[in-house]
Amino acid sequence: MQDDLNTRICAAVDAAFDHQLTFLSDLTAHPSTRGNEQSAQDFMADELEKRGYALDRWQIDIAEIQHLPGFSPVLDPYEDAVNVVGTHRSTTQQGRSLILNGHIDVVPAGPLGMWDSPPFEPRIEGGWLYGRGGGDMKAGLASNLFALDALAACGFAPGADVYFQSVVEEECTGNGALACLARGYRADAALIPEPFSEHLAIAQLGVIWFQVHLKGLPTHVAYASQGANAIEAAFPLIRALHEMEHRWNAAENRPDDYAHMDHALNLNIGKIEGGDWTSSVPAWSVFDVRMAIFPGQSIDAAKAEIEKVILDAARENAFLSNSLPEIVYHGFHAEGYALSQDSSANALSAINALETAHHDVTGEALVREAITATTDARFFGLYANTPALVYGPRAEAIHGFNERVEIESIRRVTKATALFIADWCGTEER
């Protein structure tokens, strides 16, 4: 009976799969970088309404979330930051409720000339869909939606409440997912199909973003020795930060999930800007840093050490010692999260259900992986006592050029998701 249902569900995924790829391609064509998510969210809202989900669509209000644990500071206004949630309300309430979460925001494409084809004109070639955000993570949003569609095609709805969330801000703060929590959305488990090669993420890192603002003493370059170059002054600070990165990665600091990784915590100088005129000793520079922390590592302690490292290095510089750098936090204040540490019956049961679904589809055991990124899973796991399963398709070059997601992997994940929903929530007649 269950086998028969599973077979029908998988057949329904196959039957709609061309449609799913068209949907994914259409969604990827929306260049939903930070501040530009509206058209993609319109698209998602239309698709949810068309399917009969109760639609909730709202602008994130900083005042409603800034006091909550997990909030990340932002510099930009939130006038354009809109979340979309579609709700399925079960009539039988026989099973366990579920949040299907995905983020609509994508990172910038970078110089267009370095792409083989335009990043927001998705194309399918050799079994992959190419385009910025196709893998990270619009394929996941599509998988969530078409998994539910597959149940519907078989005449069923989930036998428990399901919340389909399309959130903004995953790539810089997580405040989109946090706003969902603040709005009251809760469930017995969450599934987030981030593109980690059909592995289950059993731990994820925390991430801190900060900017370092340096001043210099500008002069005409003819008298450069009387000036202080605010651009070159950054280099020793960056070197000191890398030494800190090295210390934090030392074997004795690694939690069990990361014990086997020599370099899980990456420090990235992601942006830099400085100076106004080639023949003036530059008066200012700013560089943007992303640093990871392990699950369990305190954000406050990490920030204190980051600040100490920067200021100690600055004090070695004659000019900076009297004009210390300013450190500005403008994004992720993300703690690490380890599903592996959640020993609740609920968590074990959710993992088991996903393992079964994955095995049914692939014939293989579900690989557990500690990932070196952060995801919105932390909000559900850390702040809402909800086990969050991060499990999505295989993608390559996310955040890079020619980002791509594997078509057959999307198909398998969609099937596994549909089977997981049917198991976790149960099914009821539509």
Added chain:
Amino acid sequence: MQDDLNTRICAAVDAAFDHQLTFLSDLTAHPSTRGNEQSAQDFMADELEKRGYALDRWQIDIAEIQHLPGFSPVLDPYEDAVNVVGTHRSTTQQGRSLILNGHIDVVPAGPLGMWDSPPFEPRIEGGWLYGRGGGDMKAGLASNLFALDALAACGFAPGADVYFQSVVEEECTGNGALACLARGYRADAALIPEPFSEHLAIAQLGVIWFQVHLKGLPTHVAYASQGANAIEAAFPLIRALHEMEHRWNAAENRPDDYAHMDHALNLNIGKIEGGDWTSSVPAWSVFDVRMAIFPGQSIDAAKAEIEKVILDAARENAFLSNSLPEIVYHGFHAEGYALSQDSSANALSAINALETAHHDVTGEALVREAITATTDARFFGLYANTPALVYGPRAEAIHGFNERVEIESIRRVTKATALFIADWCGTEER
């Protein structure tokens, strides 16, 4: 008789000096950074016309100058690059003709918060006029104009043709002065009151501007080790350029005028930019460099060595070795120029006339100085066989915050300039 005339000229400078400071303050209030020189040039044109000079005002046409020696490559359009020249045509033609040259363009102010008062709201305090461009070199433009005014107030005009030039582009290419040459302006000498503390510049350096464009291999920072950071890749290249700077400054490479200077040639990293997203390994960076060369040093040879240094350093980097930096020239291709090497009777006579005028005003000998900047003097000296005297007031913090020019120094230079004109050109009744 000559003493009497000199006394009257100096008295005329004194009499109009308050007016001159008002003029300088008004001129400095125009924020004539590159591309924004028009209102300041309007102001200059009005003042020249008001005084009866024949006005020539034209837009620089790249096609008319790009084949000429001394041309510097530009990336920006020249639609807004307008030169202004006012001509006094002598009726007696008894003396030697003169170009009074100054540049109207100023360098960017930099972060406004680092100024004690707004850079384009000039103020006078403690004997100094503060404001961006007040010293470099609007005080010089004012000095040129009011020196001629002082003669006029005494009932005289120069007894030879005088060309008052207010040019753009001194701070990045010199193409403004080059366009004056291309337009046919020639004279027996040129005076450029750049702010070098009432010293005579007997040598100036050449300057080359270049941009280095780097590519990286972007990835999600979670997989940073698979990427190549285009920002940090710049640091070893900059280090290699500083080693080149050190070699070029070695004692054995210095011409006589610079033999006493340990570090005349400054390399400046004036601007940098790179990356699009804090959590992406940056795919690109660009940094802007100013490097000086000695008089006599070949620009082509210097460029070849710069390129070799950058590419050799890049080859040490695994990613860059397969994706070499691009070097773009976008400003100064300025040769050095040494008035000290001009042994023509004309040059010696011009220097002698300025020495006399300076001594008459200050009671002191004219100090000769090899300067570590470039000026537009090179066009007259190198490409028009015209000795160019760089001699202007004392200023501080040019290209820096709180740029300032000393009031009494302006007065002295204006007097010396007026006496020099009267001597060099002779005088005729107005």
